[in-house]
Amino acid sequence: KQEVTQIPAALSVPEGENLVLNCSFTDSAIYNLQWFRQDPGKGLTSLLLIQSSQREQTSGRLNASLDKSSGRSTLYIAASQPGDSATYLCAVRLEDSSYKLIFGSGTRLLVRP
Amino acid sequence: GEEVAQTPKHLVRGEGQKAKLYCAPIKGHSYVFWYQQVLKNEFKFLISFQNENVFDETGMPKERFSAKCLPNSPCSLEIQATKLEDSAVYFCASSFVPRTGNNQPQHFGDGTRLSIL
Numbered sequence: 001k002q003e004v005t006q007i008p009a010a011l012s013v014p015e016g017e018n019l020v021l022n023c024s025f026t027d028s029a030i031y032n033l034q035w036f037r038q039d040p041g042k043g044l045t046s047l048l049l050i051q052s053s054q055r056e057q058t059s060g061r062l063n064a065s066l067d068k069s070s071g072r073s074t075l076y077i078a079a080s081q082p083g084d085s086a087t088y089l090c091a092v093r094l095e096d097s098s099y100k101l102i103f104g105s106g107t108r109l110l111v112r113p
Numbered sequence: 114g115e116e117v118a119q120t121p122k123h124l125v126r127g128e129g130q131k132a133k134l135y136c137a138p139i140k141g142h143s144y145v146f147w148y149q150q151v152l153k154n155e156f157k158f159l160i161s162f163q164n165e166n167v168f169d170e171t172g173m174p175k176e177r178f179s180a181k182c183l184p185n186s187p188c189s190l191e192i193q194a195t196k197l198e199d200s201a202v203y204f205c206a207s208s209f210v211p212r213t214g215n216n217q218p219q220h221f222g223d224g225t226r227l228s229i230l
Binding site: 031032034036041042043044045046049051089091098099100101102103105 | 144148155161168171206210216223
């Protein structure tokens with residue numbers, strides 16, 4: 001059974017710092033991995049999707065990497081801003097006919113001004 | 114539309130009552146997913162549809178939960194005889210799957226917060 005873990009559960013950093021969020025999964029047979037952002041009381045905003053054949057994806061100040069064989073992904077946020085404060089979730093889609101996502105429990109990020 | 118639209122935003126029901134949630138996927142998206150988010154950000158997959166057909170229902174509780182996606186109507190998730198443990202935020206997502214390759218992201222709505230009293 002696929003399990004997705006995110007470390008740390010919470011993180012508080014001063015504005016301007018570069019930071020790394022970690023995601024690990026127990027079964028390397030994934031089709032893709034998606035990073036989301038969730039603001040309080042809101043839905044999920046898709047940040048980056050990495051296909052299993054890819055090593056990384058970049059969007060602005062965000063860079064996500066994937067090491068499928070070791071079951072790990074990281075989300076790197078450069079020059080953090082208070083507006084980056086949110087919960088970040090990673091989710092994997094399995095290498096089967098189902099398109100469902102299996103989520104980690106998230107990292108709650110606070111960027112202090 | 115360009116966004117997944119879920120209604121209502123909040124729904125309060127007494128224990129034992131029925132609850133019905135609605136989801137309009139992004140126009141052109143043929144797959145719809147329902148997820149349940151309970152404490153501590155735990156997301157649980159419930160069911161998915163390909164157009165109006167059930168695609169994967171492995172996450173649906175066997176009793177009390179049902180869902181539909183009918184043509185020209187919002188998709189719906191219905192809970193009969195609600196229990197306290199059904200209190201959660203229910204998210205709908207939709208996805209476009211092209212003919213070649215299906216590495217398309219799922220786009221989520223803002224969710225319906227269901228409170229069972």
